[in-house]
Amino acid sequence: MKIKIIVSLIMAITLVTCLSACVCAADQYDPVRQDSVAVQIVKTELIILAISCVIGLLVILAMKSKHAPPKQNTTAGGNLKGKSFVLLSHRDMFMYSTTTRTPRQTQQNSGRRPR
């Protein structure tokens, strides 16, 4: 019960903050992004909501993995006799090389608008 109240409270605070920010900035206009500030806040909140849902899902998957059936063993590292592994031969032979060339971005071709 306590947890439900805490969750509802956090959600309510977030929602109220978001709405009040939108109301305060309703008539403001951002000339750089060519969008109203209120729309920007809503967009940001939607992105934050999506990220939070992904985090929540990851947390649940991590918790659920503790309940999964055991996995089949595919290695025998624990059955190696002491330090019995010996590298008998090793060769690193150069074959060929490939080179790529791309033009450097300069102020003329960087695509930025002059201020």
Added chain:
Amino acid sequence: MDKVLDYKCPCCGAAIAFDPRAQELKCASCGNTYSVELMSELCDEANSDGKTTSDWGTYKCDGRASGTVTYSCRFCGAEIECDVNTVATECVYCGNPIVISDTVSGMNSPDVILPFKLDRESAKTALINYYNGKKLLPDEFKSENNIERIRGVYVPYWLYNCHSHANATYDATRVHSWHDSRYNYVRTDHFLVSRTGGADFADIPVDASSKMPDNYMDALEPFDFSGAVPFRDGYMAGYVADRYDVDSLSGSSRAELRIENTMNSLLRDTVHGYVSVVKRRGSVQNSNGTVRYAFLPVWILNTRYKDKTYLFAMNGQTGKMVGELPVDKGKAAKFFAIAAAVSMAVINVIALLALLVR
């Protein structure tokens, strides 16, 4: 069949020929040159079959039996019908422990046995401890004493020993980058990397019972084989045991897969200093293989929840517990909401602080 050797350029795939002037193989298409040694290595590698070969020998009592047999309990006289592979069981009427010595005598006798070190009560406690920290476990599953059956089982295992010899070749690259006033340059050097190594493996356990789930039996490892003793009937009293019904040859494929993966990993760990390493081919040869027949101690616990049986197994020597647990969907939804709400609040605070700093 005679081997056909194909000499193709590793860079562009065109046919290449030996250049007498350079004393190297030269590609007419891309102009790259390759040493004879390198091309021989590439051809050898392309013609190897890349398979695992093993020589395990034949275990002395390979063979399978099926059907049922009837015994009479010496204590209460009741007739007990059991599988022909049963080694130890108990009378269903009086609970008297019965060891059927025919299935573990002479040719069928296990080489070694790991006696139980943990008792029934330890298994119960271990199961309760196993529930700890599992936040999505239904409360009823935790609180109700729903353990249906606890059995101490001597599970038949094959223990594989061998020397393994492996080789592998890799395509590896190193990258260098630089620039001048007009261009950025990236040069990628391609290498053929080959490694050969050997290692000894001791007592790779593979369960020899088709009744036991392989994933559970594998997950119970490791067993400490220093505690193994020569087999005696007396260790079986009060426990349940079946003779093997998967022969050593069938079980060897699982041991081979594990050896192959381990050898591949050991060889791969010796390749350093490259940006990318991709395995081309490899092979593993196992020699001097021997197999031992062993009985290893496992506590099997069955619990029932909402008409579904859940199986747990505990290593009777070390106490390691494995099993599958149910998930409470309501709890999962609750924890999702908490995690999402907390992260949303934290991200909002960070965003707000970033805005204030700006």
